[in-house]
Amino acid sequence: MAYTEDDLKKELETKEYEYGFYTDIESETFPVGLNEDIVRAISKKKEEPEWMTEWRLEAFRIWEQMEEPEWANVHYEKPNFQNISYYSAPNKKPKYNSIDEVDPELLETFKKLGISLDEQKKLAGVAVDIVMDSVSVATTFKETLAEKGIIFCSISEAIQEHPELVKKHLGSIVPQKDNFYAALNSAVFSDGSFCYIPKGVRCPMELSTYFRINQAGTGQFERTLVIADEESYVSYLEGCTAPSRDENQLHAAVVELIALDNAEIKYSTVQNWYPGNAEGKGGVYNFVTKRGLCETNAKISWTQVETGSAVTWKYPSCVLKGDNAVGEFYSIAVTNNYQQADTGTKMIHLGKNTKSTIISKGISAGKSQNSYRGLVQINSRATNARNFSQCDSLLMGNECGAHTFPYIEAKNKTAQIEHEATTSKIGEDQIFYCNQRGIDTEKAIALIVNGFSKEVLNKLPMEFAVEAQKLLEISLEGSVG
Amino acid sequence: MLEIKDLHASVEGKEILKGLNLNVKAGEIHAVMGPNGAGKSTLANIIAGKEEYEVTGGGILLDGEDIEELAAEERAHKGVFLSFQYPVEIPGVTVTNFMKTAINETRKAQGLEEMPAKDMLKKIREKSELLEIDRKFLSRSLNEGFSGGEKKRNEIFQMAMMEPKLAILDETDSGLDIDALRIVANGVNKLKGENNAIIVITHYQRLLDHIVPDYVHVLYDGKIVKSGSKELALELEEKGYDWIKEEINA
Numbered sequence: 001m002a003y004t005e006d007d008l009k010k011e012l013e014t015k016e017y018e019y020g021f022y023t024d025i026e027s028e029t030f031p032v033g034l035n036e037d038i039v040r041a042i043s044k045k046k047e048e049p050e051w052m053t054e055w056r057l058e059a060f061r062i063w064e065q066m067e068e069p070e071w072a073n074v075h076y077e078k079p080n081f082q083n084i085s086y087y088s089a090p091n092k093k094p095k096y097n098s099i100d101e102v103d104p105e106l107l108e109t110f111k112k113l114g115i116s117l118d119e120q121k122k123l124a125g126v127a128v129d130i131v132m133d134s135v136s137v138a139t140t141f142k143e144t145l146a147e148k149g150i151i152f153c154s155i156s157e158a159i160q161e162h163p164e165l166v167k168k169h170l171g172s173i174v175p176q177k178d179n180f181y182a183a184l185n186s187a188v189f190s191d192g193s194f195c196y197i198p199k200g201v202r203c204p205m206e207l208s209t210y211f212r213i214n215q216a217g218t219g220q221f222e223r224t225l226v227i228a229d230e231e232s233y234v235s236y237l238e239g240c241t242a243p244s245r246d247e248n249q250l251h252a253a254v255v256e257l258i259a260l261d262n263a264e265i266k267y268s269t270v271q272n273w274y275p276g277n278a279e280g281k282g283g284v285y286n287f288v289t290k291r292g293l294c295e296t297n298a299k300i301s302w303t304q305v306e307t308g309s310a311v312t313w314k315y316p317s318c319v320l321k322g323d324n325a326v327g328e329f330y331s332i333a334v335t336n337n338y339q340q341a342d343t344g345t346k347m348i349h350l351g352k353n354t355k356s357t358i359i360s361k362g363i364s365a366g367k368s369q370n371s372y373r374g375l376v377q378i379n380s381r382a383t384n385a386r387n388f389s390q391c392d393s394l395l396m397g398n399e400c401g402a403h404t405f406p407y408i409e410a411k412n413k414t415a416q417i418e419h420e421a422t423t424s425k426i427g428e429d430q431i432f433y434c435n436q437r438g439i440d441t442e443k444a445i446a447l448i449v450n451g452f453s454k455e456v457l458n459k460l461p462m463e464f465a466v467e468a469q470k471l472l473e474i475s476l477e478g479s480v481g
Numbered sequence: 482m483l484e485i486k487d488l489h490a491s492v493e494g495k496e497i498l499k500g501l502n503l504n505v506k507a508g509e510i511h512a513v514m515g516p517n518g519a520g521k522s523t524l525a526n527i528i529a530g531k532e533e534y535e536v537t538g539g540g541i542l543l544d545g546e547d548i549e550e551l552a553a554e555e556r557a558h559k560g561v562f563l564s565f566q567y568p569v570e571i572p573g574v575t576v577t578n579f580m581k582t583a584i585n586e587t588r589k590a591q592g593l594e595e596m597p598a599k600d601m602l603k604k605i606r607e608k609s610e611l612l613e614i615d616r617k618f619l620s621r622s623l624n625e626g627f628s629g630g631e632k633k634r635n636e637i638f639q640m641a642m643m644e645p646k647l648a649i650l651d652e653t654d655s656g657l658d659i660d661a662l663r664i665v666a667n668g669v670n671k672l673k674g675e676n677n678a679i680i681v682i683t684h685y686q687r688l689l690d691h692i693v694p695d696y697v698h699v700l701y702d703g704k705i706v707k708s709g710s711k712e713l714a715l716e717l718e719e720k721g722y723d724w725i726k727e728e729i730n731a
Contacts, residue, residue: 428533433569435553436529436562437579437639438587447582451573451622 030087036060039187042087046156049163059176059186066180072342073371073403076311079250079285086188086221144204151196152207155223158194165196169227173256173291173319181252181287181313185221189254192223197232197263206461208237222253228263228298235266237464249274249284251309257292257300261322264299265292268460270468273308275475280338280367283310290314296322296351303459305468306333306343307475315373317346320354320382327356330456332468334475335368335400344374344405349385349415358389361453364400365476371403378415386416393423394452396445396476424452446473482507482544482678483528483647489538490527497523499703500539505647505678512681512689512714515700516722521682522566524700525651528680529563530556543647558590560646560677564636564653571623576635577605579623580642587643608641612668629656637668644672649680654688666691686718699725 030038039060043053068078145152151162158166176186197203228234251273259265267290276283286309292300302316318327329345347356356376364370370393378385393402404421426448434444449472450457457465483505490498497520505511515521527534528541530553540547548556571579585595596604609616612634624632633653640648650669654662669692673679681692689697689711697713698705701722706729707713717725 427569429569430571432531432553433565433571434583436557436565437583437643438554438557438590439583440552440554440586443582443586447574447579448571451571454573 030085032085033082034060034084034086034188038086042188042190045087046159048156048159051163051167052159055171055176056187059183060188062177063180063183063187066177066183068180072313072373073369073405074311074313074340074342076285076340081184084250087190148201148204149198150201150203151194153194155189155192155194155225158225162194162196165227166194166225169225169256169258170223171256173258173293174254174289179289182254182289185223185252185254185289189221189223192225192253194224195226195234195236197228197234199229200231201229202232203234206235206237208239220249220251220253222251224253224255225258226256226265226267227258228260228265230260231262232260233264235268235461237268237270237461239270239272239464239467250287251284252287253289255288255290255316257290259292259294259298259300261295262297263295264301266301266303266461267292267316268464269302269304269306270460270464270471271304271306271308271312272471272475274310275308275337275339276310278337280310283339284308285310286312286314288312288314290316291319291346292317292327293319293321294325294327294354297324298322299326299328301328301330301459302345303330303456304332304343305456305460305471306331306341307471309341310339312339312341312343314341314343315345317348318356319348319350320356320385321350322354323351324353324355325351326354329356329358329360330459331359332361332363332453332456332472333370333372334363334472335365335370336475337366337368339366339368341369342371342373344372346375347377347387349376349378349382349387352381352383352385354382354385356385356387358387358391359455360389360391361456362391362393362402363396363449363452363472363476364393364402365396367399369401369403371405373405373407375407375409376417377408378410378412378417380411382412382415384414384416385412387418389417389419391419391421392452393421394449395423395425442473445476449473449476483680484542484545485528485539486542487539488527488536488541490523490534490536492523492534496537497534497703498527501700501704503698503705505680507678508673508675509696510673510679510681510692510694512683512694512697512711513700513705514683514697514714514717517684519700520703521700522651525563525566525649525680525682528556528647528649529553529561554586555590557643558587562640562643562645562648564633564640564648564650566651566655568624568627568632568636570625570627572625574623576619576621576623576638580605580639583639584642604642608638611641611671612638613664614638630658630661633657634661634665637665641668641672644677646677647680648672648677649682651682652684653681654683654685662688663691686714689714701725701729 036057039056040053043056174182176183195207226236257265257267273284273286294300300318304316306312316329320327327347333341333343335341344360345358358374360372362370362372372391374389376387389406391404395402402423406419408417410417430448431441431444434447450469457468460468485501485503488498488501513521523534530551536549540549543559581601588596609619614634627635633656653665657665681694694711697709697711699707707725
């Protein structure tokens with residue numbers, strides 16, 4: 001029997017989140033609500049120095065004065081910030097020397113995720129700093145990195161061990177007052193990763209972090225700081241999956257990248273937070289601020305594959321401060337069912353001969369809304385700045401939406417800015433053509449979507465590209481009618 | 482191999498095929514000719530299993546099995562191949578990747594292992610030589626930016642790769658220059674064997690100079706109204722279709 005639209009709809013409804021499970025580990029969770037005492041308590045819990053506590057309090061006071069932004073093309077019930085618990089840590093906080101000491105239940109969780117530490121340890125070339133509900137529980141390959149003088153640890157550890165670096169750079173790219181969510185994150189961030197690559201060092205392996213929300217009602221506030229000193233290179237991978245949950249979960253991360261003269265940072269993300277069920281219930285709110293600073297001849301590349309979250313608000317950006325700096329943004333954003341994504345980038349050209357490239361691929365299915373929002377800003381001193389932007393949208397079915405909001409501000413006459421945009425639909429003719437060659441509809445969609453996304457998938461490191469392709473297929477199963 | 486009995490079919494309520502009969506045996510080449518709007522492409526699409534077409538009467542048997550309820554991919558798995566009149570573009574998917582997926586999906590459906598990469602490469606090399614296709618062409622996105630002739634040649638390349646039991650060539654000659662026509666026809670002839678059959682749908686005689694049919698059928702107003710040997714094609718070329726219309730209406 002031929003595959004009908006009804007079959008597809010049925011499949012769509014029964015399609016559940018692949019990683020929807022919940023690990024029952026005893027946690028120490030703060031009471032709900034947010035005030036100065038809670039901020040102090042978080043800081044104390046983490047045994048932070050006084051300057052850090054003060055920094056958090058300053059952020060909190062700014063946040064209190066701010067309003068939640070409404071300009072994004074997304075609609076959702078605003079979180080009640082007094083109804084969220086701002087700290088949750090796996091109960092005992094041991095320092096593991098070997099994998100045998102890790103809580104077996106935690107290992108089981110990793111197994112379900114397909115990233116068991118056992119495997120990870122054997123996977124040469126990848127060091128993993130796994131963030132399980134706000135606290136780093138295991139770090140591998142640290143010694144290899146240490147030999148090169150590379151620091152790769154949790155941000156909490158960095159605050160203790162490398163206060164001079166943290167103090168100097170934290171908030172230098174995304175200040176506390178930058179925006180509502182960044183201020184909130186600055187006040188209450190639980191943990192995150194810190195990375196420092198010394199002068200002239202090429203990091204010999206891909207650094208990767210897996211994030212995971214794992215405590216009912218706990219907001220996740222990650223803070224990441226990556227510093228690439230002069231002439232250094234690092235490729236950083238960030239991937240995440242979250243368990244299925246009924247209530248909305250707030251995720252407001254901040255990532256700051258600093259590429260000093262001649263340095264290069266590649267930052268790749270595969271994001272698969274729980275998107276809510278087929279009726280649009282539940283799902284993660286993902287309000288993220290990501291920004292990088294490029295000094296002279298430096299380069300920052302953001303590559304992201306966004307398949308999850310109920311609501312996404314995210315604009316990884318580059319400030320091209322030094323002459324000849326290069327910024328790149330490669331993005332695939334997939335929305336299905338009732339998901340809403342408003343994502344894009346900002347390329348701020350300050351230095352001479354700065355160059356930026358934006359390739360954005362939006363794929364919308366179901367009743368979802370997918371928006372690209374980008375700003376290319378050429379400042380008056382930025383002589384001979386160049387930008388190329390390409391925004392492609394692919395639609396499936398008749399109930400979804402794709403939107404493009406490109407903003408261009410050029411204050412220097414020598415600027416060269418190109419913008420290309422296309423919108424296409426997966427056609428029945430394309431599907432039939434594939435069917436006729438023996439390829440069923442699911443596989444045909446995967447093939448077409450992978451083809452559409454290829455320019456971006458090619459930018460991902462090998463091990464991530466495979467995972468990303470799989471995610472695209474999972475996210476879009478049964479979505480063409 | 483293929484038996485079409487009193488086939489009635491419609492699109493969006495409009496009847497296109499009105500009691501069509503056709504018998505194709507293994508080892509045979511059949512040509513189906515006819516004026517525009519006679520239902521030639523509809524016939525091709527119905528055999529291949531396109532969903533918009535509704536069969537309202539009669540049936541299609543492949544090796545004695547009624548295939549009407551089968552999805553297009555299931556028919557493909559049983560060896561039905563359609564060379565499209567207007568092949569679609571799939572950006573970002575290379576010809577090689579597309580063929581690899583098509584062959585392995587078909588093998589999977591037949592309970593076979595995936596074809597080893599070495600064998601796949603060998604086959605690609607062999608068939609691309611047969612159709613005089615530049616290897617660089619195979620790394621391009623499927624049909625994207627291809628000329629009309631390249632698209633058709635690529636269809637026949639795919640046919641060579643899939644080795645179908647029943648191949649239907651829907652206006653494969655349109656858009657081909659004389660050299661390309663010769664190459665494509667040569668490819669088709671090499672693929673012909675005792676165990677497979679080919680249906681050539683065309684407007685013109687010229688393709689049939691190169692691919693010599695065992696039978697020629699005239700499709701007019703949803704029915705096969707005349708069948709004959711290859712000489713019938715020459716007669717049609719010379720006299721057009723009007724005399725057939727007159728014969729029927731008389």
